[in-house]
């Protein structure tokens with residue numbers, strides 16, 4: 001499985017840091033309806049542990065280092081988000097786990113839909129059965 005990495009464009013200002021940006025539907029393959037972020041997590045914390053039926057997302061880490069584990073039901077891969085210019089597209093039916101490699105790392109997410117608890121698959125066996133059923137179609 002090839003993770004979908006995007007390079008987030010950046011403008012560096014000498015001695016003044018850098019500014020990074022992306023535009024929905026231009027730099028991303030979808031329009032954005034929701035942005036959320038996770039912060040204040042200690043090193044070693046693991047979050048996620050679910051997949052989505054429809055949701056598509058861009059994940060990026062503007063500060064710190066977070067390991068993203070992806071599993072499409074057949075293959076697994078890992079992406080280390082340790083650079084503010086690195087973005088990871090996570091499509092639907094992708095089991096994900098996020099592991100904090102550094103205290104206070106920030107995980108930002110741009111999503112193509114509003115929050116919907118019914119869109120989550122939180123049980124791994126149910127996830128495997130669901131993707132196996134989809135692959136039979």
Ligand code: TYD
Nearest residue numbers: 034035036038047048049050098114115116
């Ligand atoms: P969840 O997606 O389970 O995050 P994680 O997998 O990182 O633990 O969400 C955690 C809680 O936040 C859960 O109670 C649902 C709530 N939540 C919202 O209310 N709106 C949102 O947009 C998101 C992403 C979560």
